[in-house]
Each structure stands twice: as structure tokens, then as C-alpha cells.
Amino acid sequence: RHKFWETQPVGQFRDAADTSLPDGPIEPPTPLSEVRADPYPLPAAFEWHTCDLDDDALLVDLYSLLAHNYVEDDENMFRFNYSPAFLRWALKPPSFFRAWHIGVRAKESKKLVAFISGVPARIRARDDVVRMAEINFLCVHKKLRSKRLAPVLIREVTRRVHQENIWQAAYTAGVVLPTPITTCRYWHRSLNPKKLIDVGFSRLGPRMTMSRTVRLYKLPDAPLTPGFRRMEFRDVAAVTRLLRAYLAKFVVAPDFDEVDVEHWLLPQEDVVDSYLVESPETHEVTDFCSFYTLPSSVLNNATYSTLKAAYSYYNVSTKTPLQQLMNDALIVAKQKNYDVFNALDVMENESFLKELKFGPGDGQLHYYLYNYRIRNGIKPSELGLVLL
Ligand code: NHW
Numbered sequence: 178r179h180k181f182w183e184t185q186p187v188g189q190f191r192d193a194a195d196t197s198l199p200d201g202p203i204e205p206p207t208p209l210s211e212v213r214a215d216p217y218p219l220p221a222a223f224e225w226h227t228c229d230l231d232d233d234a235l236l237v238d239l240y241s242l243l244a245h246n247y248v249e250d251d252e253n254m255f256r257f258n259y260s261p262a263f264l265r266w267a268l269k270p271p272s273f274f275r276a277w278h279i280g281v282r283a284k285e286s287k288k289l290v291a292f293i294s295g296v297p298a299r300i301r302a303r304d305d306v307v308r309m310a311e312i313n314f315l316c317v318h319k320k321l322r323s324k325r326l327a328p329v330l331i332r333e334v335t336r337r338v339h340q341e342n343i344w345q346a347a348y349t350a351g352v353v354l355p356t357p358i359t360t361c362r363y364w365h366r367s368l369n370p371k372k373l374i375d376v377g378f379s380r381l382g383p384r385m386t387m388s389r390t391v392r393l394y395k396l397p398d399a400p401l402t403p404g405f406r407r408m409e410f411r412d413v414a415a416v417t418r419l420l421r422a423y424l425a426k427f428v429v430a431p432d433f434d435e436v437d438v439e440h441w442l443l444p445q446e447d448v449v450d451s452y453l454v455e456s457p458e459t460h461e462v463t464d465f466c467s468f469y470t471l472p473s474s475v476l477n478n479a480t481y482s483t484l485k486a487a488y489s490y491y492n493v494s495t496k497t498p499l500q501q502l503m504n505d506a507l508i509v510a511k512q513k514n515y516d517v518f519n520a521l522d523v524m525e526n527e528s529f530l531k532e533l534k535f536g537p538g539d540g541q542l543h544y545y546l547y548n549y550r551i552r553n554g555i556k557p558s559e560l561g562l563v564l565l
């Protein structure tokens with residue numbers, strides 16, 4: 178059934194019933210001297226190209242490959258449209274490896290036709306903090322599909338990760354592979370319902386008119402919580418403390434330090450946004466919320482070409498109720514002209530989704546670990562990890 182995945186150190190569907198297998202690495206590391214020294218062979222017309230994301234021309238080539246060939250919804254109405262600035266942010270975190278930004282070009286035209294990437298991360302699974310690669314942006318040009326190029330890209334990124342003495346990885350996909358540690362659902366909160374309906378992202382509910390729908394999703398003009406403000410550089414230490422304490426509650430979560438928080442959570446216009454509540458009395462930072470910006474191209478619509486979507490990222494509440502905090506996040510997203518606010522049912526998100534008028538989407542997101550077994554998997558609410 179899975180000619181490639183059957184050969185890989187991942188939980189196999191046939192082992193699902195075997196409770197004797199322990200949590201942790203599926204196979205031990207091999208000596209670095211035994212890691213294959215040269216790249217896997219590609220079909221003759223293609224060559225590997227390690228990408229330099231500081232090169233604006235390369236970045237635009239990667240942006241275009243993804244803008245035309247990356248993930249679509251099941252009815253091919255929308256396609257993710259990660260911005261160049263977002264890609265640079267996502268692929269150049271602290272201590273990133275340039276060798277993990279792997280392109281495939283046509284030898285003759287030098288056109289970029291496929292890509293896969295990894296970035297380093299420390300991810301905790303139960304009590305075990307593991308150095309991993311987060312694998313993302315696997316893409317093969319539409320004209321080169323179903324030729325078994327994806328397994329070559331995956332083997333090549335695996336080889337380059339192994340060269341750094343890293344033996345585990347985390348990744349997500351909309352498709353089912355052997356074997357998810359958990360399966361999450363996307364939820365969507367309309368901010369601009371008229372546009373969402375016009376482009377076919379959502380539908381007018383039964384017995385609903387457009388004006389009733391617009392009223393249903395109306396939000397206040399400004400955040401309601403006293404002390405709610407945008408995160409600044411001076412907040413990095415306080416946010417790191419809040420986030421570390423919170424993420425400790427989940428079975429699988431990143432192990433963020435201040436350097437990570439500065440990169441992943443300090444606001445960058447139209448890339449990532451973070452807000453916090455600073456107590457007006459004590460000036461203590463008590464709550465935190467964040468979202469990243471990922472527009473989608475609208476395919477085949479005469480009026481609109483893009484949907485501006487915010488995706489819930491990491492949120493921590495210790496004093497302001499999570500629902501109130503997320504309502505303020507919706508308000509700032511609306512102020513900033515986002516059309517929709519998306520969230521997964523991870524962490525404690527279930528506690529506010531229905532109350533804040535999110536509705537379930539038609540997409541799922543499966544989470545995977547490579548070469549790390551978690552017996553029986555976990556629930557979405559036990560997952561403290563959001564990948565971009
Ligand atoms: S998920 C988004 C993936 N990208 C897209 O969906 C974009 C649109 N689609 C495409 O570009 C986020 C192509 O359809 C792709 C497949 C390239 C997806 N993950 O070349 P063939 C990520 O980026 C398997 C993993 O003929 P294709 C996460 C499939 O099951 N495997 O197909 C990436 C089959 O294997 P099987 C996937 O359609 C994580 C084989 O590929 C997959 O031309 C990567 C068929 O290959 C997917 N999303 O190209 C794994 N989709 O065994 C990282 C299909 O079933 C693992 N396949 O026969 C860890 C590595 C690091 C380890 C370090 C220790």
C-alpha cells in the first residue's frame with residue numbers, strides 16, 4: 178500500500194495493536210561515518226540546489242513554486258500563498274542549516290521544480306526533550322507529480338538531517354500516512370462573512386440572510402481587556418516564562434528558550450503577531466496570544482484573488498479567561514483586515530471555539546513524528562505544537 182513509507186522508521190499501521198513496543202526512538206542512531214556521503218540520484222534532467230534564502234531572486238522563485246503548486250483544499254478552490262517574508266522567517270530560525278533548504282532544478286532551464294525543507298527544533302515528548310527537524314514545504318511542480326520524486330526529496334532531507342547528528346523529525350500533512358500521533362480539525366471564525374461567502378469559502382446558513390450573517394459575526398472596534406497590547410522586544414523574557422510553564426502541560430510540545438521566542442513570536446508585520454496582557458496595576462505579563470499570517474489564493478473568482486487568513490499560534494492564559502483573550506485576538510485581526518481567523522483543536526482551543534463562533538472546516542491536519550514512537554497516539558488537546 179505504501180511502497181515508500183513501509184521502508185521508513187515510522188509507526189507502521191500493522192504495529193498499532195502491539196502494546197509491547199516502547200515509547201521513544203524506533204531505531205538507534207547510526208555512526209555518522211555510515212551516513213551516506215553523497216546526494217541521492219535524481220532523474221537525469223534534474224539537479225539538487227541548496228537554496229540561499231538571503232538571495233531575493235531565489236526567494237521569489239521559491240515563493241512562485243509554492244504559490245502555484247503547494248497545498249489546495251479538497252475542491253481546489255483555494256491554495257496556500259505563503260509570502261516571501263513569511264518563508265524567510267519560517268526557514269531561518271536560530272541555528273538553521275542552509276543545507277536543509279533543498280531545491281530541485283531543471284538542469285537546462287535552471288527552473289525550480291521541487292522543494293523540501295527542515296529547520297531544527299527541540300521538541301519534548303513526555304519527559305524526553307529531543308533534537309528534531311521540523312519538515313515543511315514539500316512541493317513537487319504539478320507537471321512532475323506521481324513520478325516518485327517525493328520519496329527522493331524525503332530521503333535526501335533525511336540524509337542531510339542525519340549529517341547533523343539528528344535522528345528524529347516532526348511534520349504535518351493533510352493526507353493520512355503511517356501513522357499519525359494525532360489528527361486535528363481546522364476551525365474557522367468568519368471576520369468578513371460577505372467576502373467568504375462570495376468566494377465560496379463559506380455558505381449562507383439555512384434561514385440566514387446576508388445582513389443577519391454580517392450582524393452575527395460583528396466584533397467590537399478595539400480589544401476589551403485592560404492592558405492588552407502588542408508584544409515588544411522587552412517582553413521576550415516574560416513571554417518565555419509564561420509559554421514554558423504552559424507548554425509543560427502537553428504531551429508533545431516545543432521546548433522554547435528566549436532565543437526561540439524572539440524569533441518565533443516577536444511581531445513581524447504580515448508574518449507573525451503577538452499580543453499580551455500587562456496588568457495595569459502590577460505591570461506583570463499574565464496572558465499572551467499570537468497568530469501567523471497565511472493568505473490563500475482564491476482560484477477562479479472574478480472579484481477576489483486572495484483571502485487574508487490569520488492562524489492561531491501559541492496562546493497562554495493565567496488571568497484573563499482564554500475565551501476573552503481570544504475574543505481580543507479576533508478583534509485585532511478584524512481591525513487588521515483579515516477575512517478569517519483559523520484555529521486547530523489543539524491545546525485548550527476546544528474551550529473557546531464554539532463560544533466564539535468558530536465553525537468546523539472540511540480539512541484535517543495529521544501530525545507525525547519520524548523515528549519516534551508514541552504508543553496509542555495522543556488527543557489533539559494533549560498536543561502543544563503548531564507547525565506553520
Ligand atoms: S504537508 C504538504 C505537502 N505538500 C503538498 O501537499 C503540496 C502539493 N502536493 C505536492 O507537491 C507539509 C505533491 O503531491 C507531493 C507528493 C510533493 C506532496 N508527506 O512523488 P510521488 C509538509 O511539507 C508520499 C509525506 O509519486 P507526488 C510535510 C505518498 O504517500 N509523504 O507523489 C512533508 C507516496 O508514498 P507511499 C507524502 O504527489 C513531510 C509518495 O509520497 C506526502 O508527485 C515529508 C508518492 O510520491 C506528504 N505530504 O508528490 C516527510 N504526500 O509510501 C518528512 C505524498 O504511500 C519525514 N506522500 O507510496 C521526515 C524526514 C526527516 C527525517 C529526519 C530524521
Ligand code: EN5
Nearest residue numbers: 249250251252350351363365378379536537538539540565
Ligand atoms: C500545513 N503546514 O483543506 C501542512 N483547508 O478546513 C498542510 N476549508 O480552509 C496541511 N473545500 O471549511 C494541509 N470553510 C491541510 C489543509 C489544506 C487546506 C484545507 C480547509 C480547512 C479549509 C474551508 C474552505 C472549504 C472550501 C471547499 C472551510 C468552511 C468555513 C465555515 C465558516 C463559518 C462557520 C462554519 C465553517
